Each structure stands twice: as structure tokens, then as C-alpha cells.
Amino acid sequence: MSATDKVFAGSIPRLYDEYLVPLIFSVYADDIARRVAALSPTILLETAAGTGAVTRAVAAALPRDVRYIATDLNEPMLAVAAQRQGEDDRISWRQADATALPFDDATFDVVCCQFGAMFFPNRIKGYAEAKRVLRPDGAFVFNVWDRIEDNVFAHDATIALGKMFPDDPPRFMARTPHGYHDIAVIRSDLAKAGFADVTIETVDAVSRAASALQAATAYCQGTPLRNEIEARGQDRLQAATD
Numbered sequence: 001m002s003a004t005d006k007v008f009a010g011s012i013p014r015l016y017d018e019y020l021v022p023l024i025f026s027v028y029a030d031d032i033a034r035r036v037a038a039l040s041p042t043i044l045l046e047t048a049a050g051t052g053a054v055t056r057a058v059a060a061a062l063p064r065d066v067r068y069i070a071t072d073l074n075e076p077m078l079a080v081a082a083q084r085q086g087e088d089d090r091i092s093w094r095q096a097d098a099t100a101l102p103f104d105d106a107t108f109d110v111v112c113c114q115f116g117a118m119f120f121p122n123r124i125k126g127y128a129e130a131k132r133v134l135r136p137d138g139a140f141v142f143n144v145w146d147r148i149e150d151n152v153f154a155h156d157a158t159i160a161l162g163k164m165f166p167d168d169p170p171r172f173m174a175r176t177p178h179g180y181h182d183i184a185v186i187r188s189d190l191a192k193a194g195f196a197d198v199t200i201e202t203v204d205a206v207s208r209a210a211s212a213l214q215a216a217t218a219y220c221q222g223t224p225l226r227n228e229i230e231a232r233g234q235d236r237l238q239a240a241t242d
Contacts, residue, residue, distance in 0.1 A: 008224065012221070013077045015218070016050070019214060023214070025053045028203065029057040033054065041109035043108050044066060045071070046069070047071055047072075049078065050072060050114070052082070056084065059090065069092045078093050078095060107133050108135065111140045113130070114142070115143060116142070118176055127193030131194045131195060143203070148177075152207075154173045155173075158171065170232070172223065172227075216241045
């Protein structure tokens with residue numbers, strides 16, 4: 001993983017929430033919310049909450065007496081999430097590293113994480129932390145993206161940028177968001193972290209954008225792919241998006 005792969009700063013959080021969340025995240029947030037609600041938690045932790053796509057979906061599906069702590073490594077992302085959520089006294093927002101959680105053992109009924117595990121520098125440690133803070137009968141609910149070839153927008157953007165920068169193609173999407181999809185590896189990592197009862201499902205959905213420009217803006221300007229593009233020239237971002 002590149003050092004810039006985890007940097008969601010500047011205008012990235014706003015553009016991420018405006019373009020990328022409705023494009024590819026919302027349907028999976030609703031899926032996570034259904035799974036979490038079915039577990040009837042009284043206290044819930046979310047890691048790698050980003051701009052709150054899952055937080056909003058889960059909060060809407062849970063009763064008023066639930067305690068909900070939403071965390072992310074990047075405070076600018078949490079700021080957008082908190083603003084988008086509005087007043088909700090069930091939810092606490094906290095900057096936290098998913099691989100070193102600042103919570104006591106056996107605290108939560110459920111830990112959930114949407115498309116965050118790919119960014120953990122040590123996934124086994126991240127899973128072990130989720131296991132540590134869960135109560136004995138608790139559940140860890142998370143998702144990751146499948147291989148990039150099965151995700152058309154991300155794949156097409158990567159191919160197009162490879163043609164634009166043939167000597168040094170930006171590979172963020174293939175390297176990180178879509179770089180952790182091998183089911184055998186995921187199952188092994190979870191076992192090493194202490195999880196024994198593991199269920200893995202593949203959930204397919206179709207993304208739709210109002211225009212090609214909207215999809216291109218989402219990927220080129222609303223993700224850390226932007227950092228890679230701008231590293232190749234501060235004036236290349238709009239050209240890359242076009």
C-alpha cells in the first residue's frame with residue numbers, strides 16, 4: 001500500500017460523499033444495515049466509517065435506545081459524516097485506528113466496517129481488535145470489494161489512466177480498494193485473528209451514474225487516486241478526469 005492510499009483530505013471527503021457514495025456505496029450500506037439490525041445490538045461500533053454511508057443506513061434501521069460509536073482514522077471524513085447525520089444523540093463520533101482501538105475488551109455487541117479492511121496496514125491485527133472489543137456472543141460484520149475486473153467503473157478508470165500515464169500508471173484502485181478479495185486469504189486472516197464461525201457471501205449490484213463525467217469525477221477526484229494523479233503533475237487532474 002502506498003503512503004497516500006489512506007489520505008482522505010482536502011476536497012476528497014466532500015467529493016467522495018457527493019459522488020462516490022451514491023454511485024457505489026449506498027446499496028451495500030443498506031445491506032450492512034439489514035444485517036446489523038437483524039442482530040439487535042444494544043451497543044455498536046463502526047470502524048472506518050468514512051463519510052457515514054453505513055452510519056446513516058444503520059442508524060435509520062436501529063431503535064432509539066441503541067448506543068452507536070462511529071470511528072475513522074481520518075478526521076476530515078468524520079466531520080462530513082457528522083454533518084450529514086445531523087443531531088442524533090445515539091451516535092458518538094471518534095477518531096480511531098481500527099488496528100488499535102481505544103475501547104475496553106468485550107464492550108460491543110456488533111462491530112461493523114464497510115469497505116475499510118482493505119486499508120488496514122495489518123488486517124489480522126485489525127480483525128483481532130474487532131474480536132477483542134466484541135462481547136463473547138458478538139458479531140463482526142464487514143465487506144470488501146471483489147477483484148477490479150468485476151467492478152467496471154473502477155476498472156475502466158484504471159485502464160484509461162494507464163493510457164494517459166503509460167510510464168507510471170496510477171494503480172490505487174487495483175492496489176488497495178480491489179486488492180483484497182481472495183476468499184481463502186480473508187478466511188485465513190479471520191481465523192488467525194480468532195474468529196471461528198465465519199460466513200462469506202458475494203453480493204452483486206449494478207452502479208448507475210447520470211453521466212460519464214460524474215463517474216470520472218467520483219474516482220479521479222473523490223478518492224486517493226487523486227493524490228496519485230496530482231503527484232504526476234498538479235495540472236493533470238482535470239485532464240485525467242476528462
